[in-house]
Amino acid sequence: MEKAKEQSKEILISADAGGSNQSAAASRKKTKSFHPPIETFWQLPPAKEPRRSKPRFIAILSNTFKYMEPLLSTKKSQSKRTVLEGHHDPKDQIIVDSFRELLHLEGQLPKKHFDYHTLLRFLRMRDFHLVKAKDMFMQYIKWREEFHVDTITKEFKFDEYQEVKQCYPHGFHGVDRYGRPVYIEQLGMVDLNKFLQVTTVDRFVKHHICEQEKTMNWRFPACSLAAKKHIASTFSILDVKDVGRSHFSKPARHLFMEIQRIDSCYYPETLHQLFIINAGSGFKVLWKAIKKFLDERTLAKIRVLGTDYRSFLIEAIDPSNLPTFLGGECTCSESGGCLFSDKGPWNDPEIIETLQVMLNAEEEQECGELDEQIASTSLPSDGTAGDNIDKPLLKKIQAFEPVLEAAKKKIASLETALEETKLVLQGLTQHIEELKR
Numbered sequence: 322m323e324k325a326k327e328q329s330k331e332i333l334i335s336a337d338a339g340g341s342n343q344s345a346a347a348s349r350k351k352t353k354s355f356h357p358p359i360e361t362f363w364q365l366p367p368a369k370e371p372r373r374s375k376p377r378f379i380a381i382l383s384n385t386f387k388y389m390e391p392l393l394s395t396k397k398s399q400s401k402r403t404v405l406e407g408h409h410d411p412k413d414q415i416i417v418d419s420f421r422e423l424l425h426l427e428g429q430l431p432k433k434h435f436d437y438h439t440l441l442r443f444l445r446m447r448d449f450h451l452v453k454a455k456d457m458f459m460q461y462i463k464w465r466e467e468f469h470v471d472t473i474t475k476e477f478k479f480d481e482y483q484e485v486k487q488c489y490p491h492g493f494h495g496v497d498r499y500g501r502p503v504y505i506e507q508l509g510m511v512d513l514n515k516f517l518q519v520t521t522v523d524r525f526v527k528h529h530i531c532e533q534e535k536t537m538n539w540r541f542p543a544c545s546l547a548a549k550k551h552i553a554s555t556f557s558i559l560d561v562k563d564v565g566r567s568h569f570s571k572p573a574r575h576l577f578m579e580i581q582r583i584d585s586c587y588y589p590e591t592l593h594q595l596f597i598i599n600a601g602s603g604f605k606v607l608w609k610a611i612k613k614f615l616d617e618r619t620l621a622k623i624r625v626l627g628t629d630y631r632s633f634l635i636e637a638i639d640p641s642n643l644p645t646f647l648g649g650e651c652t653c654s655e656s657g658g659c660l661f662s663d664k665g666p667w668n669d670p671e672i673i674e675t676l677q678v679m680l681n682a683e684e685e686q687e688c689g690e691l692d693e694q695i696a697s698t699s700l701p702s703d704g705t706a707g708d709n710i711d712k713p714l715l716k717k718i719q720a721f722e723p724v725l726e727a728a729k730k731k732i733a734s735l736e737t738a739l740e741e742t743k744l745v746l747q748g749l750t751q752h753i754e755e756l757k758r
């Protein structure tokens with residue numbers, strides 16, 4: 322959509338398979354403009370508004386709002402929630418709302434996939450074309466149901482993970498300078514024969530989906546809390562040192578294609594940038610073939626570098642977050658190496674605790690909404706609990722009562738504040754009328 326391109330700061334990204342001697346100037350020549358990073362739209366507003374002297378009647382108004390103070394008592398937790406929620410661009414919000422309406426016409430869809438950012442990702446992937454985005458989103462919902470994604474996430478155990486990592490080195494490791502999770506894969510070190518001895522392509526695909534879900538539901542929120550801004554994409558490094566044709570045998574191609582299909586169809590717009598490093602002449606030949614399978618939007622986020630990649634990585638990632646084998650300072654020796662540590666804000670005990678509290682509150686809120694619905698249809702008219710209501714449910718309903726009472730009080734004080742505001746406004750109107758005479 323034109324809008325997105327107009328308002329965006331242009332990013333210059335190499336769309337060509339550059340080599341080790343690719344100079345910055347040469348790379349600049351072969352560039353194209355593209356959408357800005359997904360977080361660009363989600364910058365939070367400045368913490369403090371510029372201070373202005375208040376006109377007197379504003380001071381009177383703000384005084385009447387002192388009744389609203391109880392509503393602001395949860396400001397701290399709300400600010401964390403704001404970080405997770407990110408800023409909603411008003412123009413995007415209109416399109417997202419239309420998109421949601423369009424999806425509602427398709428019937429009852431799961432509420433949890435209807436949030437602003439998820440819908441916006443699908444819209445952006447389809448250049449804000451509503452019908453195309455709808456088709457893509459419906460495919461996503463269908464895939465989640467047919468593949469039992471929610472069940473896999475809860476129940477699938479990838480017991481062979483450590484063995485798989487030995488013959489297919491990959492993993493998340495720290496964050497980039499912006500705060501996005503960094504994902505590293507050493508493709509040249511993949512031993513496919515051993516890989517197929519310890520696992521299967523199907524099992525690895527399931528594991529990949531679990532990891533994607535963890536990134537969406539846990540790593541991004543944790544990184545957002547750590548960086549105090551909305552984080553929703555990954556910085557990836559693909560080391561292709563020693564990659565040759567043997568790495569692209571039939572099963573390897575099948576695995577690569579399947580992972581690529583899942584990522585682009587069902588987790589769109591979650592890649593910020595991919596640096597392919599140590600690309601030699603052999604890889605460049607392969608790259609020409611691979612490029613054909615990648616969509617233009619993904620291609621524009623990929624930068625192919627040779628052995629002289631360190632300065633590019635350091636520019637994006639602090640050395641403390643970069644393993645020594647990529648020119649950084651981290652060894653994660655206590656975890657048996659950087660690709661085994663899963664180091665990042667998502668494993669920080671303080672952030673885990675905060676996130677857990679927030680997720681529990683969300684669940685309780687959902688439970689509360691559900692219980693309220695059940696209570697309104699199942700409670701006997703005399704107020705006593707009937708035999709058909711189970712005790713845990715009754716406890717939940719009872720636990721919800723003080724919350725309701727508190728909410729009622731807040732609403733009452735809000736109404737008082739509104740009444741007073743009305744009076745002030747009436748006085749103001751009278752005053753203006755008198756001045757006119």
Ligand SMILES: [Zn+2]
Binds near residue numbers: 660664
């Ligand atoms: Zn490390």
